[in-house]
Amino acid sequence: MDNQTELLKGIEKRIEANTVAIDVNKKAISELQSTINHQQKGNLRVTGLPEKDDENMRETIIGILTKVIPVSVDRLRETVDTVHRLGQRASAATSNDLPRAVIIQFGMRTVRDEVWKKSKEDFSKEDRLARTKLWPLVQEARSRGLLHVFM
16 A cells, blocks of 8 residues: 555656646746747738749849838848748649748838838728729638638
C-alpha cells in the first residue's frame, strides 16, 4: 500500500508541476500573440493581384501606392519596409487559380493609415449602383468558394 501511495504522490507532484508549466506557457503565448498583433498593425493585406513569374512585388506595390496616395516614389521606397506574398506558390496540380495575398509592411504607420484611408474613400454614385447590382453575384461566388474579396 505504501508503494502505491508513494506512486500516487509522485504523480500528483508531476500533475502540479505540469499545471504550473501550462500556466506559464499560456502566459507566454498570450504575450507573444500580443507582440505579433502589435507588429502587424503596420501591415496591409492586398488580395487579387495576379501572380507573375519573376515578379518584383515591392516595385509593383509601390507603383500601385503612388496611384492611391500623392506621395513621391522615393518616400514610398523609404516607408514600405517589406512586401511579400503569403504561402507557397501553388503547383499546376493544386492550383485553385486564386492569387496569393500580398502583405505590405510599412515602416511608418502614418503612411499605412493614409493608404488605408484613401483606398476606402467613398465611391461615386455610379460605382455604388454598379456594386449593388453585382453584390448578389459576389455572394453566389463566395458560397461556391470562388471569391474571397470584392474590391
